[in-house]
Every structure is written in C-alpha cells, then in structure tokens.
Amino acid sequence: xxxxxxxxxxxxxxxxxxxxxxxxxxxxxxxxxxxxxxxxxxxxxxxxxxxxxxxxxxxxxxxxxxxxxxxxxxxxxxxxxxxxxxxxxxxxxxxxxxxxxxxxxxxxxxxxxxxxxxxxxxxxxxxxxxxxxxxxxxxxxxxxxxxxxxxxxxxxxxxxxxxxxxxxxxxxxxxxxxxxxxxxxxxxxxxxxxxxxxxxxxxxxx
DNA sequence: CGCCAGGGCCATA
DNA sequence: TATGGCCATGGC
Numbered sequence: 755x756x757x758x759x760x761x762x763x764x765x766x767x768x769x770x771x772x773x774x775x776x777x778x779x780x781x782x783x784x785x786x787x788x789x790x791x792x793x794x795x796x797x798x799x800x801x802x803x804x805x806x807x808x809x810x811x812x813x814x815x816x817x818x819x820x821x822x823x824x825x826x827x828x829x830x831x832x833x834x835x836x837x838x839x840x841x842x843x844x845x846x847x848x849x850x851x852x853x854x855x856x857x858x859x860x861x862x863x864x865x866x867x868x869x870x871x872x873x874x875x876x877x878x879x880x881x882x883x884x885x886x887x888x889x890x891x892x893x894x895x896x897x898x899x900x901x902x903x904x905x906x907x908x909x910x911x912x913x914x915x916x917x918x919x920x921x922x923x924x925x926x927x928x929x930x931x932x933x934x935x936x937x938x939x940x941x942x943x944x945x946x947x948x949x950x951x952x953x954x955x956x957x958x959x960x
Numbered sequence: 961c962g963c964c965a966g967g968g969c970c971a972t973a
Numbered sequence: 974t975a976t977g978g979c980c981a982t983g984g985c
Contacts, residue, residue, distance in 0.1 A: 783966090790965040793983055826981040830969085871968050891966050935966055962985105969979085 757901060757953060758926075761933040764952040770932040771881035776849045778805045779882035780842065783874050784834050785825040796824035807839050807847045834869025838878075841867055849883060857885045872909045880931075886924050888916040889931040893938040900942070901956045 773779045778798070785794045798805065800821040810818065818832045825831065841863065845851040852860060857879065864875040872890070879885040890912045898905040898912050905915035920926060941951035948954055 786965085787967040788965060789967085789981085790983070793965080793981095796983080824982060826965090826983080827967090827979095828981070830980065834968090869968070873967065877966080889966090893966065931966090939966090965982100965984095967980105971978090972976090973974105 757956060758920075758930055758933070760952045761937055762929065765933055765936055767929055768932040768936060770928055771877070773881075775805070776882040777807055777842070777847070780838055780878050781805055781810075781835060783877040783881070784831055784838065784869065785822060787827070787831070787869075787874060789826050793825050797822045800824070807842055810835060810839050811843075830869065834867075837867050837869060838864075852883050853885070857887060860885065861887065872913075876913070880924070880927055884924050886922045886927055888913050888920070888927050890916075891931075891935070893935050893942075894931065896942070897934050897938065900958055901953065902958065 771779045771782065773782055782794055782798065785797055800823075801809070813821070815832055815836075818835065819828045822828050822831055822835070842852075860883070861875055861879055864870045864878060865872070870878075876887045876889040879887045880889055890909050895907065895909075895912060897903075898907070898915070903915065905912045916927075916930070920930070937951065937953065940946065941948050941953075948957060948959070951957065
C-alpha cells in the first residue's frame with residue numbers, strides 16, 4: 755500500500771479507462787491487444803464518434819477491418835469485436851444487466867469467447883462493468899519482479915496477490931493498474947532509465 | 961533500419 | 974504446462 759500511495763501522490767487519480775462509454779471500453783480492450791494505444795486512438799477515430807454495438811454489427815466484415823486497420827491485427831480483431839459484441843447482445847447491450855450477474859460467471863463467459871484472454875477479460879470486467887477484479891498485464895508482471903512483492907510470475911498468481919493484499923475496492927483496482935502502466939511508460943523504458951521515478955527507492959533494477 | 965506496443969491463438973512436445 | 978510462431982500497423 756505504501757507503493758500505491760507513492761504512485762497515487764505522484765500521478766493522482768487517472769480516471770481510467772479513457773472512453774466515452776462502457777462499450778467503447780470493450781472495443782478499446784480488444785484493439786489494444788499487443789498494440790500501442792496511439793494506434794488504437796486512430797482506429798477509434800475512424801468511427802467518427804459512433805462506436806455502438808448496433809453500428810458495429812451493421813458493418814460488414816471488410817468495412818470493419820478497414821476502420822480498425824491502424825490498430826493492427828485487423829483480421830482477427832474484427833472477428834473478436836463481432837464475437838464480443840454478440841455476447842453483449844445476450845444482455846441487450848445493457849451494462850446494469852451484466853453487472854447484476856456474479857463476477858465469476860461473466861468472467862468465465864468472456865474467457866470462453868475467441869479473442870478474450872485473462873487481461874482483456876479483466877479489463878472489460880473492471881473498466882467497462884465496474885467489477886472488482888484486478889487487471890494484470892505485461893507491465894504489471896514486470897512491476898512484480900522489479901519491486902519486492904512476491905506476487906508470482908504468471909497472470910493468475912499476480913492477480914491473486916493483488917486481490918489478497920488490497921481492499922476489494924473498484925476505484926482502487928481501477929487506479930492502481932492505471933498507475934502501474936503510466937509509471938512504467940514514464941520511467942521503466944530502456945531509454946528513460948528510472949529518472950524521477952517515485953518508486954526508485956524500492957526498485958530492484960533487474 | 962530494427963524494435964516494440966496496455967495479447968491471444970494455435971501447434972508442438 | 975510451457976515454449977514459439979504468428980498476427981500488422983505506426984512511432985521512434
């Protein structure tokens with residue numbers, strides 16, 4: 755929690771996920787798979803402000819691929835977007851209907867979809883629907899090695915660690931993951947060698 | 961020019 | 974269960 759406090763006092767509340775609607779979070783979560791966020795923004799901009807389930811399902815596959823092309827992997831991602839949107843349709847595209855179900859049930863449904871693994875599932879659960887699930891990504895796994903956390907080295911171990919050591923608070927889970935990502939981008943790249951990092955006192959510098 | 965970005969799928973052993 | 978190849982664009 756001390757590590758979190760340092761990050762929070764440095765960066766504040768980042769108010770993730772940057773999106774105008776829960777459905778846009780879902781779309782962004784697919785598009786950002788192994789992809790720079792700036793490329794995702796270009797793809798989202800191609801929708802000209804209309805990123806809705808109905809719009810997406812009305813597009814034919816080639817049109818959809820053309821729109822999301824800047825985000826890369828557009829053949830598979832177009833397929834993934836249609837798949838997850840049809841899943842959402844089971845709930846009449848209604849966020850509250852999804853939220854009324856148990857977290858584990860929705861998580862299992864998402865993981866069963868083609869194109870949705872642990873990280874994408876948790877990103878959607880937390881940032882689109884507000885479920886208390888901790889998101890792990892490549893940055894977070896590196897974070898667990900870099901600082902003395904003893905959180906394991908695989909996705910589910912790290913997730914279990916954070917959830918066991920933090921209060922089950924959606925706002926906290928939301929901002930903690932965002933802070934880890936931002937801090938990694940700002941200070942943990944090969945170029946910017948930890949200069950000014952608020953966690954430098956803890957860093958093991960592998 | 962090469963590297964890599966807020967992964968996940970699939971084939972192989 | 975654990976690797977490795979593959980998918981693709983754009984910024985640096």
